[in-house]
Amino acid sequence: xxxxxxxxAGRIGRKPLGEALELGYALFDxxxxxEWYLEEELGVALxxxxxxxxxxxxTSKLHPRDLGEQSTLRAFPASLRNLQTSTIDxxxxxxxxxxxxxxxxxxxxxxxxxxxxxxxxxYEQGQVRALGVSNFSPDELQQLLGFARTPPHIVQSWMDxxxxxxxxxxxxxxxxxxxxxYSTLGTQWAGRGVRVNPVLRxxxxxAVAAEVGRSxxxxxxxxxxxxxxxxxxxxxxxxxxxxxLDLFAFDLSAAQMASIDSxxxxxxxxxxxxxxxxxxxxDDSDACGAWADAGExxxxxxxxxxxxxxxxxxxxxxxxx
Ligand SMILES: NC(=O)c1ccc[n+]([C@@H]2O[C@H](COP(=O)([O-])OP(=O)(O)OC[C@H]3O[C@@H](n4cnc5c(N)ncnc54)[C@H](OP(=O)(O)O)[C@@H]3O)[C@@H](O)[C@H]2O)c1
Numbered sequence: 195x196x197x198x199x200x201x202x203a204g205r206i207g208r209k210p211l212g213e214a215l216e217l218g219y220a221l222f223d224x225x226x227x228x229e230w231y232l233e234e235e236l237g238v239a240l241x242x243x244x245x246x247x248x249x250x251x252x253t254s255k256l257h258p259r260d261l262g263e264q265s266t267l268r269a270f271p272a273s274l275r276n277l278q279t280s281t282i283d284x285x286x287x288x289x290x291x292x293x294x295x296x297x298x299x300x301x302x303x304x305x306x307x308x309x310x311x312x313x314x315x316x317y318e319q320g321q322v323r324a325l326g327v328s329n330f331s332p333d334e335l336q337q338l339l340g341f342a343r344t345p346p347h348i349v350q351s352w353m354d355x356x357x358x359x360x361x362x363x364x365x366x367x368x369x370x371x372x373x374x375x376y377s378t379l380g381t382q383w384a385g386r387g388v389r390v391n392p393v394l395r396x397x398x399x400x401a402v403a404a405e406v407g408r409s410x411x412x413x414x415x416x417x418x419x420x421x422x423x424x425x426x427x428x429x430x431x432x433x434x435x436x437x438x439l440d441l442f443a444f445d446l447s448a449a450q451m452a453s454i455d456s457x458x459x460x461x462x463x464x465x466x467x468x469x470x471x472x473x474x475x476x477d478d479s480d481a482c483g484a485w486a487d488a489g490e491x492x493x494x495x496x497x498x499x500x501x502x503x504x505x506x507x508x509x510x511x512x513x514x515x
């Protein structure tokens with residue numbers, strides 16, 4: 195399976211999905227959890243594109259509300275319908291259990307162990323080509339390995355340079371399971387009260403990026419790949435999508451890898467945004483910075499390049515003296 199894929203969280207719609215297909219992404223990671231994903235938009239984007247279904251690896255995941263053997267078997271066909279396909283390349287248990295109000299306050303019919311039996315049947319019938327789990331602890335993964343008829347092929351979990359998941363990766367390595375990292379670009383920290391993205395803004399990653407002439411995001415993704423970890427970056431910007439595919443024409447040296455490895459467990463809130471570069475013109479509105487961060491300079495250049503020239507970095511050239 196491809197080691198680089200496109201992450202579809204953030205309820206990504208058919209337009210960016212179509213662009214990702216067109217650019218050559220060959221793996222798409224989605225889920226039945228419509229809180230974050232729109233499986234059917236991926237099905238439509240694929241049907242509308244010129245890319246053959248057989249050229250693309252589709253991963254989806256079971257919502258934890260459907261844990262249980264029969265409930266998993268009842269839930270699974272929705273992915274086939276939404277994705278307009280007769281087989282799913284990989285089907286994962288999204289979580290080992292419900293948490294917060296994710297399952298609407300109702301207990302699922304059964305447990306992840308019972309769901310695994312359902313996944314094994316789907317695999318044996320050829321409806322799914324690979325099985326996996328997500329958000330499992332090392333201990334839960336060991337339990338699964340102890341009773342599975344078909345052991346997991348894929349384990350998907352959060353991994354970024356400050357949160358490296360070494361114990362879980364070690365279990366995967368020992369059992370020949372592919373570890374697929376999510377949120378490698380630092381997005382998990384925002385939900386934990388960290389205001390500056392500590393991966394994309396990290397000075398160590400920034401320095402390595404300058405050394406290899408790549409972006410900080412590419413360095414984070416390449417670092418994961420060099421650890422034998424698959425990645426699934428998400429982006430709505432064509433330029434970023436292209437960067438996410440361009441990860442095989444450069445290497446990080448052993449020293450660069452070690453400098454990033456040493457960030458594991460370090461304090462994410464110690465990473466501060468660098469001061470903004472000096473501007474040679476001003477914005478018309480205080481909201482320009484936020485609009486620019488949301489991608490409006492590309493989406494709405496006519497207005498933004500004029501009214502928000504400083505934030506879009508499109509200040510008119512100074513007249514020659
Ligand atoms: N199993 C699970 O429980 C679970 C949980 C979370 C995520 N996931 C999966 O993992 C995927 C990726 O994780 P994620 O969605 O948390 O986010 P991510 O890929 O770590 O980061 C996405 C963010 O990075 C930015 N970005 C992407 N490429 C960039 C580049 N080259 N330069 C600068 N910024 C860049 C994007 O902004 P732009 O749009 O502006 O480029 C976006 O804000 C998800 O989409 C999903 O498929 C699974």
